[in-house]
Amino acid sequence: MSESTVREKSQEQVKVCVQKQRAYFNEGHTKPLATRVRHLEKLLRLLREHKPQIIEALRQDLNKSETEVYLTEIGLLIEEIRFTMKHLERWAKPKKVKTVKTHIGSKGYRIPEPYGVTLVVSPWNYPIQLALAPLIGALAAGNTVILKPSELTPACSHLLATLINDHFEEGLLYVIEGGVDTSQYLLKERFDYIFFTGSVGVGKIVMEAASKYLTPVTLELGGKSPCIVHKDADLKLAAKRIAQGKLTNAGQTCIAPDYLLLHEDIKSDFIAEYKRIVTSFYGEQPLKNEAYAKVVNERHFQRVKSYLDDGRIIFGGQVDERLEKIEPTLIEPSSEEVPIMREEIFGPVLPVLTYRNIDEVIERVNGGEKPLALYLFTKSSEVEEQIVNNISYGGGCINDTLMHIATPYLPFGGVGESGMGAYHGESSFSTFSHYKSVLKQTTLFDFSFRYPNAKNGLAILKRLFG
The missing domain is CATH 3.40.605.10 (Aldehyde Dehydrogenase; Chain A, domain 1)
Structure with a gap:
């Protein structure tokens, strides 16, 4: 069928x-x-x-x-x-x-x-x-x-x-x-x-x-869910958990990280670690790995493939038309106005942006629609509080991705x-x-002040609510 x-x-x-x-x-x-x-x-x-x-x-x-x-x-x-x-x-x-x-x-x-x-x-x-x-x-x-x-x-x-x-x-x-x-x-x-x-x-x-x-x-x-990696993050763990969150189901997850916000001091180190992790997950040729999922159909494959033209490929970028697979890819978008930065990606392509301070991150995320998910990797409780208290989003994780959906003790849903x-x-x-x-009312007694003909009813009400 x-x-x-x-x-x-x-x-x-x-x-x-x-x-x-x-x-x-x-x-x-x-x-x-x-x-x-x-x-x-x-x-x-x-x-x-x-x-x-x-x-x-x-x-x-x-x-x-x-x-x-x-x-x-x-x-x-x-x-x-x-x-x-x-x-x-x-x-x-x-x-x-x-x-x-x-x-x-x-x-x-x-x-x-x-x-x-x-x-x-x-x-x-x-x-x-x-x-x-x-x-x-x-x-x-x-x-x-x-x-x-x-x-x-x-x-x-x-x-x-x-x-x-x-x-x-x-x-x-x-x-x-x-x-x-x-x-x-x-x-x-x-x-x-x-x-x-x-x-x-x-x-x-x-x-x-x-x-x-x-x-x-x-x-x-859905929406564009940001993933923030601060300069104090454990980069090996962050890369592993971000790759798993992004590449599960070939990125076709409503709460997948949609774009990366990397502190500029750790950009190169993170990218190197992400490449290493992806290779450890799927080998040197992910498109041939049976454990790597496909894009659901031709129309969506062509849509995700078109995002590869929206910037400079840092890593990955190969496709298999026959299998409808796209490699795990990191891309530096050519501008904020290209489709990959305006549309929810729903695929294994991950844009990379940088920031200098947390205020930039807050301003950038709050400048768009409220995301379904937000992920932050940091060891700083101060940075954590800044992000959680100043950005509205459906739900998310500190130092992880996706896992908030897997506990029945946390409600899952969006906002805006x-x-x-x-x-x-x-x-x-x-x-x-x-x-x-x-409201189950008693029949053992009755308050007369509630009725229009009550003697001194107004005076009683004024004492109660004055």
């Missing part, structure tokens, strides 16, 4: 699917906590039992190695499901809150309840992980889910449809395959929540469609043009839950 052979769903088929889920939810099937846990257990079992098929589908679509599949797809999902099942009972309990002095005798609660019928639209770069990770939170919170995977990774899309649609009731969880037309039909329907991961441009389309029904959304987008909302761990449950406020 290829992108061009994806069969679109008709508008009527999409409508019927949404109607089935609406009926299923309204009948109360998703509410019991034990039922939600069973759904998560089934999902966990499917992941474990079908690892070979998942590995093969990811090899077909992206040439991912088995090691990378475990690290970035299967392993993250298994840990997320385990964590959710362990804590779900506590998350789902009504939360008692304090009341003010005018509410003596009453009790306040925040009660999490599912939104209802939800839509999850997932991208192609991590086609298993980014499809199922939000789905975990949606099921845990008691929603039904329609999942629309990307048509750009057809093997993974078809595998998800086969596994899920064969093992879950359509009213609870259903995968709809298709391309642009199918996505447009879905966005015409009324959902209770929409979770989208993808580009800024499509994110705006999703938000516009959601506004028709005032449907709440989570948008996980890099997205809105967050998920992972309890944040996934919260994202797919509406917290209903309930």
Whole structure:
């Protein structure tokens, strides 16, 4: 199956699917906590039992190695499901809150309840992980889910449809395959929540469609994520962790370092170390290394390849048209206005810039859109505080890359043009839950001052709030 052979769903088929889920939810099937846990257990079992098929589908679509599949797809999902099942009972309990002095005798609660019928639209770069990770939170919170995977990774899309649609009731969880037309039909329907991961441009389309029904959304987008290496950094460790963060999935990661900001004193030493590390990872000829991933398709390959003309190649720069692979590359951009400095790269090409002091870095990053991720390598707590306290970004790491996404204790999400909302761990449950406020008032006594005919009511109110 290829992108061009994806069969679109008709508008009527999409409508019927949404109607089935609406009926299923309204009948109360998703509410019991034990039922939600069973759904998560089934999902966990499917992941474990079908690892070979998942590995093969990811090899077909992206040439991912088995090691990378475990690290970035299967392993993250298994840990997320385990964590959710362990804590779900506590998350789902009504939360008692304090009341003010005018509410003596009453009790306040925040009660999490599912939104209802939800839509999850997932991208192609991590086609298993980014499809199922939000789905975990949606099921845990008691929603039904329609999942629309990307048509750009057809093997993974078809595998998800086969596994899920064969093992879950359509009213609870259903995968709809298709391309642009199918996505447009879905966005015409009324959902209770929409979770989208993808580009800024499509994110705006999703938000516009959601506004028709005032449907709440989570948008996980992207942007140009800076990676700052200060003069006091451990360069060997920094080069290793930056290379791993940039070259995983051939750079097709929304939180990959998008450009380097190197202190000018360590530029040459860092570049030498980066070259050494890349060679140790993938050998002298990375394009021939089976563990090195490909660019997803011809269109994206040509897009990333075009960035090689945007400056002076420091390292790498070779391509293989047949395999759709591009070498790990360092490039000095010819100006700030070339495409590689204006667009999210989503490939293994890394621009190199320099700075003299941290104020320059802060001014430069704050001069653009708020990034999804930021990485800083330094031994200085003062530099760390300067960066963290003066730059707004979705999330990131000090002295590492990517790893903040791998802990369920940290919410993951963007800010500004890099997205809105967050998920992972309890944040996934919260994202797919509406917290209903309930005040249970006493009937043992009543305060007369609250009523318009109260004697001395105004005087009492003035004493209370004066």
